[in-house]
Amino acid sequence: MPEFTPRQNAVLEQALRLLVEGGEKALTTSGLARAANCSKESLYKWFGDREGLLSAMIAHQAAKVRTHERSGERLTADLLREHLELFARDLLEVLAGDVSLALNRLSIGQSGPGGSKLGKLLLEHGRRQIDRRAMALIDQGKRAGLLRFENADAAYHTLYGLIVSDLHVRMLLGEPGLRDNARQAERAVDAFLTLHGTQKQSADAPRVSAGR
Numbered sequence: 001m002p003e004f005t006p007r008q009n010a011v012l013e014q015a016l017r018l019l020v021e022g023g024e025k026a027l028t029t030s031g032l033a034r035a036a037n038c039s040k041e042s043l044y045k046w047f048g049d050r051e052g053l054l055s056a057m058i059a060h061q062a063a064k065v066r067t068h069e070r071s072g073e074r075l076t077a078d079l080l081r082e083h084l085e086l087f088a089r090d091l092l093e094v095l096a097g098d099v100s101l102a103l104n105r106l107s108i109g110q111s112g113p114g115g116s117k118l119g120k121l122l123l124e125h126g127r128r129q130i131d132r133r134a135m136a137l138i139d140q141g142k143r144a145g146l147l148r149f150e151n152a153d154a155a156y157h158t159l160y161g162l163i164v165s166d167l168h169v170r171m172l173l174g175e176p177g178l179r180d181n182a183r184q185a186e187r188a189v190d191a192f193l194t195l196h197g198t199q200k201q202s203a204d205a206p207r208v209s210a211g212r
Contacts, residue, residue, distance in 0.1 A: 004060060008046055011036040012060040015053065020102045027053075054118065058125040061099055065090040065130045067137045075144040080137075081189060087134055088163045088185035095168045096177035104172055131156065138196075147196050155196055162188040 004012065014036040018026045032053075033040045047053040067087045073079070094100055103126075107119040135156045141147035149155035163185065171177055178184050 004056070007038075008056075009060060011038060011043070011046070012057050015057050016061065016099045019057070019106075020098045023102075024106055051117070051121070055121050055125045058103065058121055059129065061094065061103070062126045062129045064094050065133075067133045075140055075146065077146055080141045080144070080146050081193065083137055084159070084189045084192065085182075085185045087137065088159075088188050089181050091130070091160075091163055092167070092178065092181040092184060095164065096171055096181070101171060104168075108172070131160075134159070146198055147193075148198050149196050158195065159188070159192045162191050 011032070015027060015032050018031060018035055029040050029043055029050075033043060043053070047056045065087065068083050075083075103118070103122060107122055110118055135152050138147055138149075138156055138159070139152055142149065142152070147155070167178065167184075
């Protein structure tokens with residue numbers, strides 16, 4: 001996952017705003033330079049061509065889904081639940097946001113027999129980056145003796161399905177998002193830990209409030 005400076009992050013937020021408000025046609029180098037109060041030369045230096053800018057926008061958006069991995073952290077049952085619920089809440093909020101919906105609708109609109117270039121960017125710089133961080137967390141949970149599973153990929157996709165279900169498809173079709181993402185996150189994590197938690201991480205363990 002690339003690291004962007006605060007200034008670059010601000011520019012990427014402007015690029016995402018232009019995309020949401022005006023569609024792909026509004027996302028021009030000149031328009032972004034004006035909106036972000038920077039030069040076109042800076043945009044080319046930071047992000048390269050249009051594909052590079054789109055990749056950076058998607059990576060910036062994906063980085064909003066956190067797992068709070070900390071180097072050397074001793075993972076406990078309470079911390080695992082807290083990290084999983086943080087991931088679930090962030091994932092729901094990002095998927096329900098105008099930016100994610102606009103990017104996905106644009107990708108679907110561009111799809112053809114060979115697929116969509118934007119769709120490939122969304123998979124490579126968005127979904128797969130989110131998947132990688134979440135799978136690292138559940139692998140850490142297994143190493144700590146808090147989770148049990150034979151296949152990390154299958155366990156992660158169970159978690160993802162419990163969190164998202166068909167919500168994203170329904171939102172892409174125009175339905176409003178959930179009123180309470182936190183409650184959906186809690187239910188999904190409870191179900192995941194019932195399926196994959198070990199004895200020390202049982203569904204009957206006392207709950208702690210997951211802070212943001």
